[in-house]
Amino acid sequence: xxxxxxxxxxxxxxxxxxxxxxxxxxxxxxxxxxxxxxxxxxxxxxxxxxxxxxxxxxxxxxxxxxxxxxxxxxxxxxxxxxxxxxxxxxxxxxxxxxxxxxxxxxxxxxxxxxxxxxxxxxxxxx
Amino acid sequence: xxxxxxxxxxxxxxxxxxxxxxxxxxxxxxxxxxxxxxxxxxxxxxxxxxxxxxxxxxxxxxxxxxxxxxxxxxxxxxxxxxxxxxxxxxxxxxxxxxxxxxxxxxxxxxxxxxxxxxxxxxxxxxxxxxxxxxxxxxxxxxxxxxxxxxxxxxxxxxxxxxxxxxxxxxxxxxxxxxxxxxxxxxxxxxxxxxxxxxxxxxxxxxxxxxxxxxxxxxxxxxxxxxxxxxxxxxxxxxxxxxxxxxxxxxxxxxxxxxxxxxxxxxxxxxxxxxxxxxxxxxxxxxxxxxxxxxxxxxxxxxxxxxxxxxxxxxxxxxxxxxxxxxxxxxxxxxxxxxxxxxxxxxxxxxxxxxxxxxxxxxxxxxxxxxxxxxxxxxxxxxxxxxxxx
Amino acid sequence: xxxxxxxxxxxxxxxxxxxxxxxxxxxxxxxxxxxxxxxxxxxxxxxxxxxxxxxxxxxxxxxxxxxxxxxxxxxxxxxxxxxxxxxxxxxxxxxxxxxxxxxxxxxxxxxxxxxxxxxxxxxxxxxxxxxxxxxxxxxxxxxxxxxxxxxxxxxxxxxxxxxxxxxxxxxxxxxxxxxxxxxxxxxxxxxxxxxxxxxxxxxxxxxxxxxxxxxxxxxxxxxxxxxxxxxxxxxxxxxxxxxxxxxxxxxxxxxxxxxx
Numbered sequence: 001x002x003x004x005x006x007x008x009x010x011x012x013x014x015x016x017x018x019x020x021x022x023x024x025x026x027x028x029x030x031x032x033x034x035x036x037x038x039x040x041x042x043x044x045x046x047x048x049x050x051x052x053x054x055x056x057x058x059x060x061x062x063x064x065x066x067x068x069x070x071x072x073x074x075x076x077x078x079x080x081x082x083x084x085x086x087x088x089x090x091x092x093x094x095x096x097x098x099x100x101x102x103x104x105x106x107x108x109x110x111x112x113x114x115x116x117x118x119x120x121x122x123x124x125x126x
Numbered sequence: 127x128x129x130x131x132x133x134x135x136x137x138x139x140x141x142x143x144x145x146x147x148x149x150x151x152x153x154x155x156x157x158x159x160x161x162x163x164x165x166x167x168x169x170x171x172x173x174x175x176x177x178x179x180x181x182x183x184x185x186x187x188x189x190x191x192x193x194x195x196x197x198x199x200x201x202x203x204x205x206x207x208x209x210x211x212x213x214x215x216x217x218x219x220x221x222x223x224x225x226x227x228x229x230x231x232x233x234x235x236x237x238x239x240x241x242x243x244x245x246x247x248x249x250x251x252x253x254x255x256x257x258x259x260x261x262x263x264x265x266x267x268x269x270x271x272x273x274x275x276x277x278x279x280x281x282x283x284x285x286x287x288x289x290x291x292x293x294x295x296x297x298x299x300x301x302x303x304x305x306x307x308x309x310x311x312x313x314x315x316x317x318x319x320x321x322x323x324x325x326x327x328x329x330x331x332x333x334x335x336x337x338x339x340x341x342x343x344x345x346x347x348x349x350x351x352x353x354x355x356x357x358x359x360x361x362x363x364x365x366x367x368x369x370x371x372x373x374x375x376x377x378x379x380x381x382x383x384x385x386x387x388x389x390x391x392x393x394x395x396x397x398x399x400x401x402x403x404x405x406x407x408x409x410x411x412x413x414x415x416x417x418x419x420x421x422x423x424x425x426x427x428x429x430x431x432x433x434x435x436x437x438x439x440x441x442x443x444x445x446x447x448x449x450x451x452x453x454x455x456x457x458x459x460x461x462x463x464x465x466x467x468x469x470x471x472x473x474x475x476x477x478x479x480x481x482x483x484x485x486x487x488x489x490x491x492x493x494x495x496x497x498x499x500x501x502x503x504x505x506x507x508x509x510x511x512x513x514x515x
Numbered sequence: 516x517x518x519x520x521x522x523x524x525x526x527x528x529x530x531x532x533x534x535x536x537x538x539x540x541x542x543x544x545x546x547x548x549x550x551x552x553x554x555x556x557x558x559x560x561x562x563x564x565x566x567x568x569x570x571x572x573x574x575x576x577x578x579x580x581x582x583x584x585x586x587x588x589x590x591x592x593x594x595x596x597x598x599x600x601x602x603x604x605x606x607x608x609x610x611x612x613x614x615x616x617x618x619x620x621x622x623x624x625x626x627x628x629x630x631x632x633x634x635x636x637x638x639x640x641x642x643x644x645x646x647x648x649x650x651x652x653x654x655x656x657x658x659x660x661x662x663x664x665x666x667x668x669x670x671x672x673x674x675x676x677x678x679x680x681x682x683x684x685x686x687x688x689x690x691x692x693x694x695x696x697x698x699x700x701x702x703x704x705x706x707x708x709x710x711x712x713x714x715x716x717x718x719x720x721x722x723x724x725x726x727x728x729x730x731x732x733x734x735x736x737x738x739x740x741x742x743x744x745x746x747x748x749x750x751x752x753x754x755x756x757x758x759x760x761x762x763x764x765x766x767x768x769x770x771x772x773x774x775x
Contacts (some may be wrong), residue, residue: 047551058549068664071656072554073722084557089702117689118665118704120697163708164670165687174675174685234670236686241650241669252649252673313765314679343664374589428633468681469613473600514530 018120034108037100044075045094057113060087088119127271127278130505132496138501139433146492152487155480156231164234167481172473173464175232177485180460182228184334184452185492186305187327189221189262191335193298194365200291206358209512210343212277213354214269217339218298222263224492230486245463251307260299265294270499302327309463317395317462320383327455328377332368334451336362342496344441352504353514360435367428370447374421377454394470395462403465403472410461417453420446475484535764559724563741565640565659566716567770568727569752570633574736578608578631585633587732591717594703595693603684605714606635606729615773617762627775633737635729635763636661636682644674644683653711659742659770660716666702668710675711679762680769683713742770 001007016023045052046059066072067085075083084090095101098121106112159166169176192214198204199211230236247253269290276283306324313319340362343354385390400407400415427443428434434443467473477485507513556562575581588594588606591689595603608631612619615632638661645655652667653674675683689708691698698705703719706712717727725731730739740747749772752758756774763769 010612019535051551055549062549064664064666066554067722068662069654069656070554071560071658071722072556073560074555074557075550075552076555077552085554106708114707117691120701120704122701163686163688165601165685169687170599171602171604171684172681173676174672229671232671234672234711235668235707236670238650238667238669239668241652245650245667247649247651249646250673251647252671256649308673309676310646312677313767314762315676463676468679469609469634470616471613 034104034105037097039094039096039101042094044079046075046081048082060091063087087115090120092119127275127502127506130502133505134501137180138497142494144499145490145497148490149494152483152490155483156487159231159480159484160175160236164232166478168478169481170473170475170478172467173461175458175460175464176475177456177477177481178228178232180456181485181488182225182232183305183308183327183459184456185221185224185228186250186259186302187219187331187455188335188338189225189259189266190298190302190328190331191339192266194220194332194336194362194369195339196291196298196363197295198361200288200295206355206361209424210339210358210362212270212274212503213275213343213346213500214339215266216503217335217342217496218266219263219270219499220492220496221335222259222266223495224488225259226263227488227491228485231488242336251304251311255301255304255308258297258304262294262297262301263298265290269294270503274503274506277510277512280510296423299328300381302331309459314468315463316391317459320380322376322379326373329369329373329376330451330455333366333373334448334455334482336366336369337448340366340433341441341444341448342500346500346504350504350508351513361456363434366444366447367425367434370421370425370428370451373451374425391470394466398465398472398507399458399462408474409476410457413453413457417450417458421450421454424450517568518593522675525552557722557724561721561724561726563658563747564743565741565770566638566721567659567740567742567749567772568635568716569738569749569758569772569774571736571738571752571774572630572632573774575630580736581608581631581633583732584729584737588635588714590699591703591720591728593690593694593698593700593703593717595690595705597688597690597693600684603686603690603712604634605684605712606633608632609634615759615761617764618759632773633670633729634680635771636716637680637767637771638714638716639770640768641766643677643679647673647677649673657717660718662715662718663712665704665706665710665712670709670711672711679765679767683711685709685711 052059063075063085064087066075073085075085077083098116153164167176167178195207195211195214199207230239233239240288242253244254269287272287273283304323306327309315309318310320310323340354340359343352346352347354381396384396398408398411402411424443424447427439428447433439461475464475465472522677585606585608589596592605593603597603611623611628611630611632614634638659640659642653642655642661644653645661650667650669652665652669653661653663655661669740670685672685675685679690686706686708690706694705717725717729720727726739727737730737738748738752740749742749745748753772758772758774760769760772
């Protein structure tokens with residue numbers, strides 16, 4: 001191979017850089033819980049916690065389309081409980097602390113949704 | 127063929143560096159626009175499209191105009207254009223890239239632009255515009271690159287390119303027609319609601335695009351001794367003259383219908399463009415009259431064969447033609463469409479400095495793409511001794 | 516290749532094509548839901564086949580009479596107050612000559628000519644804004660309301676070029692600095708820079724059984740109801756009075772009627 005040494009060396013550096021998150025995790029701290037503070041006034045979320053944890057963003061998308069396009073503004077959960085479809089007026093009623101709930105997980109996962117440029121966070125917030 | 131870019135004269139790299147500096151500077155202005163919103167532009171509630179969209183429209187025309195070389199060469203086997211064709215195709219590539227960028231800088235939420243594909247909407251002309259522009263970009267890149275490669279290897283281009291070339295000819299007409307449909311199907315915008323819009327767009331494109339191409343090639347001839355071919359230049363100039371005559375004719379048709387029918391809402395935009403408002407000329411009126419003057423002057427210089435073959439008069443005439451069509455389509459079209467506004471009152475629009483800077487940045491990107499592609503084409507032509515007769 | 520395998524591949528191929536091309540998700544129709552629950556209308560929601568508004572213009576004596584309506588609308592929807600021509604308007608006033616330019620004559624009676632008329636989105640039956648929108652960010656609902664999904668809007672402003680009534684406003688800048696803090700209506704979102712907005716006939720209020728904010732604030736001088744229902748207020752008013760609509764000749768079929 002032409003310039004084999006340099007090429008192989010380059011590939012090694014490239015692979016090393018690409019895998020850098022793994023190396024970083026070896027020396028870095030262990031995973032720490034995000035310490036989100038759950039709402040006090042309500043025990044159960046709309047659906048079970050696993051579903052909410054992994055699917056809340058998709059659920060919100062579906063809620064938005066149902067409410068805005070089909071005018072279906074009520075969601076009946078599996079347990080039969082009815083919820084008014086509204087991020088600002090339903091979700092944030094219980095999850096009323098942006099800093100202690102939304103932000104903790106979003107920051108830990110490096111996602112920065114911009115819901116709050118329009119939806120008003122209760123109690124001042126951002 | 128990319129390696130051709132590595133062997134150029136110093137002044138070529140200085141030129142590229144200059145373009146990169148312009149792009150960076152204007153890019154910073156665009157970042158400011160991203161942060162503050164489109165409030166940095168002169169657009170407003172009543173004139174909601176401005177310089178960006180008008181430049182987009184103009185450069186769709188420039189992109190489509192490549193067909194004025196491709197069509198004679200492939201439908202009529204006009205050999206003289208063969209040497210120039212690659213430059214037309216590569217100019218189309220640069221122009222389509224500029225179009226895309228002009229759309230992006232005009233968007234309020236550019237990070238969501240893929241929503242157009244995510245939620246395809248067949249009733250929106252903009253959806254089709256996106257499709258035809260992407261298609262045209264692809265066609266020209268593939269055709270241009272493959273035929274140039276074949277020329278470099280001194281073989282015939284592969285057979286599969288031919289159908290693509292024929293498609294690209296039809297496609298060129300479609301991109302500017304669809305762009306005209308963006309405007310011509312809107313009820314209530316009287317200046318735009320005219321069936322001749324697409325025909326006007328095409329005629330103005332087919333005179334201005336080849337003029338720009340010819341002017342650029344004359345500069346290239348100065349710089350590199352590349353010879354586009356005397357016969358080819360003559361034929362292209364003839365095409366330009368006919369297209370410009372048709373273009374002016376179409377505009378006069380518009381004037382006749384509007385002013386003979388005397389329907390006020392149809393008269394008002396044109397009156398505003400040429401006579402301003404309340405006895406007060408608007409800034410665009412001066413430009414429009416300059417355009418009228420230059421359109422006719424360019425025709426006077428281009429119609430007599432002994433003048434249009436004159437090497438000093440030709441560039442002058444072409445520059446005037448390009449300026450006239452640019453003012454008509456790049457200023458008048460949008461301002462006339464939005465003035466008077468929906469309440470039959472006048473809301474002034476003037477692009478801001480920052481708006482012009484962002485537009486210049488897009489121009490610089492176009493120039494950069496063009497410089498890179500043309501350099502490759504020129505080097506290949508030089509290698510295979512296709513530089514002159 | 517056996518038959519079942521072939522048919523499986525065929526189905527799979529077609530479904531893959533349908534999914535990828537979006538055919539499987541026709542706009543506004545039921546598609547595979549993610550959530551395990553059900554979606555329904557609210558029990559108190561007001562419904563209609565075609566919502567429409569009638570403005571009893573003679574009942575408004577001065578432009579000030581409209582002020583409470585505008586205030587109710589703009590504070591219910593957190594509409595910012597921006598100076599200059601990059602402003603946002605959902606409900607506003609203009610003169611007869613600008614509202615009904617086609618109906619202007621030089622000898623129009625002084626009262627009609629001098630009066631102010633309220634302008635808002637006409638919620639057309641045949642809305643050009645919906646026709647031109649490349650992302651379905653603006654769309655017509657079953658009940659005739661032309662609505663906006665600000666999440667999907669890319670800010671191309673084609674709808675503003677398309678709207679013959681100048682009813683749409685673009686957020687040229689972040690609206691929040693131009694709003695009171697806290698926002699006038701904490702239960703309604705604001706908008707963000709770079710999206711288009713307009714009157715929504717208060718779809719969010721109809722959903723909970725309330726009439727639009729401007730109608731509520733009008734003391735019965737704005738009528739709101741189902742145009743398809745012959746016994747509705749709007750139909751009765753239209754049956755008994757001479758009414759006009761803005762720019763009827765362009766075929767958009769506005770849903771806002773003016774009794775002059």
